[in-house]
Amino acid sequence: MAVLEILKYPHPLLKKRCEKVDRIDGEVKKLIRDMTETMYQANGIGLAACQVGVSRRVIVVDVSPIDQEKDFFAIINPEVISEEGEIEHEEGCLSVPDCSEKLKRKEKVLVRGFSAAGKEIEIPAEGILAIALQHEIDHINGVLILDRISRLKRELYRNKLKKERRKKEDG
Ligand code: NI
DSSP states (O other), rough: OOOOOOOTTOOGGGSSSOOOOOOOOOOHEEEEEHHHHHHHHTTTTTEEEGGGGGHHHHHHHHOTTTTTTTOOEEEEEEEEEEEEEOEEEEEETTTTTEEEEEEEEEEEEEEEEETHHHHHHHHEEEEEHHHHHHHHHHHTTTGGGGGSSOOOHHHHHHHHHHHHHHHHOOO
């Protein structure tokens, strides 16, 4: 297993729609193990393959509280097949540092995909798990939380990044 580097906005791979996985081979399984380790090391509750530089439709999620037992799973080619209600929640993203925004999501979703063992799975999710799944599925479609906030807020974030970069260059 290996901890991988997490790509940060505005890396172009984060804007790309990821490719469907058509064969769950050793490479995909290794990717899932590495993504899981990377997610835990970064204290994240989810991670998409494109965030570690692999443009494929693979996500890992674990929304269990830190002091409780790990409850992780991976979904290959995840798809939302039904959704219901609305919920607002403050979201951050490992690829968009120092950005935390209140976003509207569906309160409940049913996600279908494949497990690492190649079995078709359906995950009924609500609350924080539903939010995490929608966030990660956004990633594999090339969508970031920055794409879901107002243009003004997006501009403010870009300016903040520019300033920080300048500070680093001057220092
Ligand atoms: Ni994210």
